[in-house]
Amino acid sequence: MTDTVGVKIKRLPHGHGLDLPAYATDGAAGMDVLSAESVTLKRGQRHAVATGLSMAIPQGYEIQVRPRSGLALKHGITVPNTPGTIDSDYRGELKIILINHGDDDFAIERGDRVAQLVLAPVTQAAWEEVDDLDATTRGEGGFGSTGGHAKLT
């Protein structure tokens, strides 16, 4: 059984009549979220899609906005800021930023499932500033320092 956490959610005027974000299956990690507007994304175009929802995520949690793989694979529709971060103290309208990397214009109808939302725990960092850090094998290596895309031998 997956843990659940209560999240207060409010339908804005243009959100009335739409289903709330929902898990498509019992084991789903993400809730599919619906567009509250009809809009066509031209090739290469970005748009902040209205959801007609605002929420009060409990402190200590965030909601991540992630793409739906079917839209990404079939239509090149993705979330350019994935994972989008919905802060627990945000009370504005949830917007889903989508970009059309596909070959064709993409029509979104009100009620379409355009992205998915994952509720996740948040740990905040409390910096401890130091003059030096411990040495590690990786050290300052990054950005491909372990080798290109070929498998590790």
Ligand SMILES: O=c1ccn([C@H]2C[C@H](O)[C@@H](COP(=O)(O)OP(=O)(O)OP(=O)(O)O)O2)c(=O)[nH]1
């Ligand atoms: O996909 C997204 C990302 C963010 N937001 C809202 C909720 C979030 O709490 C707020 C701020 O997001 P973020 O921190 O990513 O934006 P920013 O550019 O850092 O703006 P700010 O200075 O307001 O934090 O915007 C959305 O509705 N959808």
Ligand SMILES: [Mg+2]
């Ligand atoms: Mg921010």
